[in-house]
Amino acid sequence: YIVRHGKTMMNTLDRVQGWCDSPLTKEGIDVARYLGYGLSDINFRSAYCSDLRRTRQTTQIVLGAKGQDDIPVTELPGLREACxxxxxxxxxxxxxxxxxxxxxxxxxxxxxxxxxxxxxxxxxxxxxxxxxxxxxxxENFSQVEARTQESLLEIAKKESQEDDANILVVSHGMSILAMLLSLGGDKLFKKPLDNAAVCKVTYQNGKFSVESMADMSYVEKGKIEAEKI
Known part of the structure; x- marks a missing residue:
């Protein structure tokens, strides 16, 4: 489950945010929390994020909301946004x-x-x-594509050594597109990724398959759940 981070201060100010960073806004915290609730039926074995604060913060909120804040979280610089x-x-x-x-x-x-x-x-x-x-x-597109796909493959190879499992990966809008478009995501790509959008990818027999892109249904489901609390 590959997720774009929650909305940040610089997103709100409509500023370019690649390698520079800013914290999540209240709206960003809320959407990450909704995502956590929406993913409550999915059990994650481990989680990964970039080395930028906004993905780390999103990961913590998502896992906390779904009651899995005790699973290991690994930061990978290769998952960071385009520069x-x-x-x-x-x-x-x-x-x-x-x-x-x-x-x-x-x-x-x-x-x-x-x-x-x-x-x-x-x-x-x-x-x-x-x-x-x-x-x-x-960075040009090929540079971002190469490092993000290298990180994705690193995660897939490591996690596939054990039994099949669900893995949470929190990254960035442009980086996720660069990572997935050439893996088959181009066929499903119809709109840019909103904050907390989910792209689902499976890895089997050494091959990736992109099953969904820019899915906001988990956030929508979680928002309904949050209203019941």
Whole structure:
């Protein structure tokens, strides 16, 4: 179960948040809690998150809400969000607008529409951001894809040495897309990942299978459960 972190202060301020970090807002804490309630029927053997505070905080809240805060949690730097270089902490509109112009679109909205209609992909967008980054620190799509898939494979190989089990992985929006699109997620991708959205992936006989993308049903279920408490 691969999850995007809860909403953060920088998400709320509409700022670029890659390797820079900020804490969850009340809304982010609530959505992580709802997710925990919604996952109450799923027993996790272990959990993984990136080395950024927002995923660590989300993991703790999810596991606490479902009564599994005693299971081991491992931080993997390979699960962290894409680095956006000089665009870090800038307004999202600035980065996306510049990427749109570079890719010959007149607006961010036109570029996002092209992504949803699969005229282009996030590969082109991240590659454009890397070119536009004045610091030379931004990652291109292939770099993010390689390290996130390496981390996913590390988790799968380690956990598959024992009996089959459910594993919680908390990461970031762009990183999850880079990780899963080439593994079959592109066929299920219809919208960006909301905070606390779940992507379900199975690993069997050395192969990954993406079963769902951007699923908010667990959060919706958990919100109903929270209202009963």
């Amino acid at each position: 956006f270089g000089s665009f870090e902490a800038d307004f999202n509109h600035t980065m996306w607008y510049n990427a749109a112009l570079y890719l010959h679109y007149t607006s961010k909205e036109d570029m996002i529409k092209a992504i949803m209609e699969k005229e282009i992909g996030y590969r082109e967008v991240l590659d454009a951001i890397k070119v536009l980054d004045k610091m030379g620190m931004a």
